[in-house]
Amino acid sequence: MFTPDYRPAPDLLAQRVILVTGASSGLGREAALAFARHGATVILHGRNTKRLEKLYDEIEGCGAPQPIILPLDLARAGEVDYANVEQAIRARAGRLDGLLHSAAHFAHLTELAHESLEHWLTTLRVNSAAVHALTRACLPLLRAAPDASVVATAEMHGLQPAAYWGAFAVSQGALLGWITILAQEWAPLPGLRVNLLVPGAVASPLRSRTHPGETQASRLAPAALVPLWLYLMGPDSRGVSGQVFEASKLLAR
Ligand SMILES: NC(=O)c1ccc[n+]([C@@H]2O[C@H](COP(=O)([O-])OP(=O)(O)OC[C@H]3O[C@@H](n4cnc5c(N)ncnc54)[C@H](OP(=O)(O)O)[C@@H]3O)[C@@H](O)[C@H]2O)c1
Known part of the structure; x- marks a missing residue:
């Protein structure tokens, strides 16, 4: 299991291909x-191609493997779009070893009485x-990988719902x-695992909107999550599946 003194190998993810949704901003960008x-x-998935291109340049500039940009609006995407994503990854990268879901849509905090059907559906x-x-859609690629990891990301109110979070x-x-x-x-497929990451209070554009009254000092920098992301995405978490990782309980402050 993950411990705060986890030290990933510098080449932990060499040869792996990892898709990150919401890579244009906040946590996804840092991951x-x-x-x-x-x-x-x-x-690198997102909607804002300018920000994805900036991240692309930053990654190329540090000598890392050449990334791939994948713009897609998840509010509009249908089965065909997801099938096209799988085809594009197959054609351009040939494999997929990891999938970090970090895109999120947040509109407002308000009473359920004010939340429309359209807002709920989006x-x-x-x-x-x-x-x-x-x-x-990516399952054929993930199944073919020797050691594939899927990580979803959730805000704490997903686990502890409260008024106005709708x-x-x-x-x-x-x-x-x-x-x-x-x-x-x-479970019968030892090469596939899926876990949930709950980041806690981390500075990001979204956090400023969901928790406007919070001080910056009370938030972690996104970089604080790096050991946890690497643990979950790399070989050290092989066999760990169906678990919830709450960063506030696992990371030393
Ligand atoms: N920050 C925190 O303190 C915190 C705490 C708990 C959980 N989380 C979770 O961590 C994840 C990342 O949050 P964050 O703080 O990094 O948020 P963020 O900085 O606002 O980033 C959100 C990302 O989601 C993408 N996105 C939003 N709507 C989209 C759509 N319709 N189609 C495609 N992409 C879309 C954005 O892409 P574009 O910018 O390109 O549109 C952006 O890259 C979320 O699941 C959030 O719930 C965050």
């Missing part, structure tokens, strides 16, 4: 950089249905059910 610095070819579509659809909390809570079901279904 993609860390995976690349540890030898992985990273596939939030569930991006935060939970896309996680399932993308993983499902569709966002429900969409993130759905991921706990999803990883539990998937881990059981994958």
Whole structure:
């Protein structure tokens, strides 16, 4: 199991191909950089291509394997788009060893009475249905990898729903059910694992919107999560599946 003194090998992820959703911002951006610095070819997903290109240049500049940019709006993507993602990864990278889901849609904190059907559908579509659809589409590649890891990311209110967190909390809570079901279904397949990461308070554009009253000093820097991401994505977590990793309990402050 992960401990705060975990020290990943510098080339932990060499030869691996890892797709990171939400790589254009916040946690996904930091995770993609860390995976690349540890030898992985990273596939950078997001909507904002300018920010993805900036990250691409940063990764190339540090001598890491050349990344791949994958723009896709998860609020609009359908089965064909997800199938195209799998085809594109197969054609351009030839394999897929890891999938970090870090994209999230957040609109507001408000009473359920004010949340429309459209708002619910978009939030569930991006935060939970896309996680399932993308993983499902990539399954042939993940199955073919010798040691594949899928990591979903959820906000604490997914595990502890509370007033005003509405569709966002429900969409993130759905991921706990999803990883539990998937881990059981994958139990006979030792080369496949799926886990849930709950980052806690980490400085990011999203955090400033979900917790506007919080001080910067009370938030972790995204880089603090790097050991946990590397543990979950690399060979050291082989055999660990269906678990919830709460960063606030696992990382030394
Ligand atoms: N920061 C925290 O303290 C914290 C705490 C607990 C959990 N989390 C979880 O960590 C994950 C990352 O959060 P963050 O803080 O890094 O947020 P963030 O900085 O706002 O980044 C969100 C990412 O999601 C992408 N995204 C949003 N809507 C999308 C859509 N329709 N299609 C495709 N991509 C979309 C954004 O892409 P574009 O910018 O390109 O549109 C962006 O890359 C989320 O699951 C969040 O719930 C964060």
